[in-house]
Amino acid sequence: MTSSAPPAVGVRTPWEALPTAVRAAIADVLGAPVVQAVTQTGGFSPGVAARVTTAGGRRAFVKAVSAEVNPVSPEMHREEARYAAALPFGVPAPPLLGSYDDGTWVALVFEDVAGRQPHVPWHERELALVLDAVGELSRALTPAPLDAPSVVEYLADGFQGWQQMIDDGDRGEGLDPWTASHLSYLAELAFPWTDLAVGDTLAHGDLRADNILLTADGRVVFVDWPHARRGAAPWFDLLIMLPCVRAQGGPDPEEVFAAHPLGRVAEPHAVTATLAGFAGFMIRNSRQPPPPGIPTLRAFQRAQGEAALQWLRKRLG
Template sequence: MSPPPPAPPAAGVRAPWEALPATVREAVAEVLRAPVVTAVTQPGGFSPGVAARVTAAGGHRAFVKAVSADVNPDSPNIHRAEARNTAALPPGVPAPRLLGTHDDGTWVALVLEDVPGRQPQVPWKDDELTLVLDAVAALGRALAAAPAAFDAPPLTESLTDTFSGWHRLLHGTDKTDSSEHDDHNAHRHRLDRLAELDPWAARNLRLLVELSATWRDAAGGDSLAHCDLRADNILLTPAGGAVFVDWPHVRSAAAPWFDLLLMLPSVRAQGGPDPEEVFTAHPLGRSADPAGVTATLAALAGYFVASALEPPPPGLPTLRPFQRAQGEAALEWLRRRLGTPPGAHPGTRLR
């Protein structure tokens, strides 16, 4: 299988350190016990606002991310969740430590350990992907052993609406709305946009709804899940390891292979290998139930595709194109699992 065209960069709208209000910069200085003297904005990632590696007058280094509700109304709560989750991670999880926070109700800032390292190169290089996949296996073991009392929403309960994308596209309603009707013209427009994105998916919407309906039965388990593994959330260290950053979306009661499944469409979209070959060869994927993986992959593809058809959120102009690229990669993978070449009608669901 030839790789799809490269995905657009995973990048939000970054603001410089100097754009932070003085009160926020002073709060960071209190955490570091000295004022910041240098700040280098970091590329990659979708969160809007400030993301910078900083050095304080005393030489202490840190990574600071800060956002205002004026930039994006949802981002402050995402930062708050990341602070809670990062602080609660057990020591065996390769993640940066939380050094301190600032929250004035409008601005939320996180001061994190500055991890020496860089993001993997994209398009992906084989040796770096091998390193990351080994690290994902180790991460899976660490998250499976994480405390059961970790305060994170259960995966299958919290993602029910998120993973109902095909249902919403077919019926024009929320998953819980029993009417399953909306304005005919609006519904037709939605389906026309889907047909432009992927004619196969448009023709087979009902099968995709049916196929993804059982994902909750398959994706539940006893592990924590990061739920947002991508190249821009991974740092390769000089010592040859990998550290996983950005932890706001942690879920509990997940299958151990869930993070690997979520990661592979982005890998494929950014020049990586066939996700089916990677998944089935990986320690986390080899023991997964094939039918359950297919159902969860179908639901994941529905999330990406339905999201890609929505207007961009404030401050995140590149999110929808990146979701579209992941949706196309996920659908390509799903068609392979169904034994269906692009453009053909699907065969029997894998059992």
């Protein structure tokens, strides 16, 4: 299967466009002013995303955004600052070195990870490394080590996307004929997911290739934690990751899920209901106007939703 999802890219703000006060605050965190900044292109976050080097030779990763770029992104950065600071030692995530928030601009400064994103389309060996790491991440985050919003409460409405489409009078124009004619059935499948996907795990909530770094010594590091949510089933992150893997040239998600240790112990009805909810979440979102500064998001969501639907139909026989 070839990659069908568009690149995961947000509109980047150059380092030089950061206000002087923001750059000065970042220098305070790092102990010296930044003398080199290299913009990173992968990922949907708008604003600044750069690997930086200070006058003293210290390296870090900086992300910063203002409400002028995207009205939602500053609060996401604030949430990520809270969760990243609270992650326990040993979780494969970059340590947060410091943050800045003046009410308009929010900046996060992380330890730089000398790694790269996985190849897309996915390479078999790299996917195997990531799948093993997802299992280790689930074990490290069970029980949930920090107080984040409940995954069920946070996504209760979003995962009822099929029912919301019906309520909005959206008859699925432009979707494949089976999906368009089965909106009510899909809504019924998704309805009980809130009772079935619960657990004691902290989920990353947004595992994709652009949120993963591979290091030269074989480590897998998970970045971008604003969507961390507690109370998820141990298999939740694996389930929401696999449709994106499929949309980016990866293998059949049902085969991968069934072979994975987390998937083997998952209750089948819970998986089907949650998958139906995730598919509805992605398909409905993909039909909304694009958010400011993130031009490829809706097409990316459409590809994820379609991959989730294909997986769901396979489970349904």
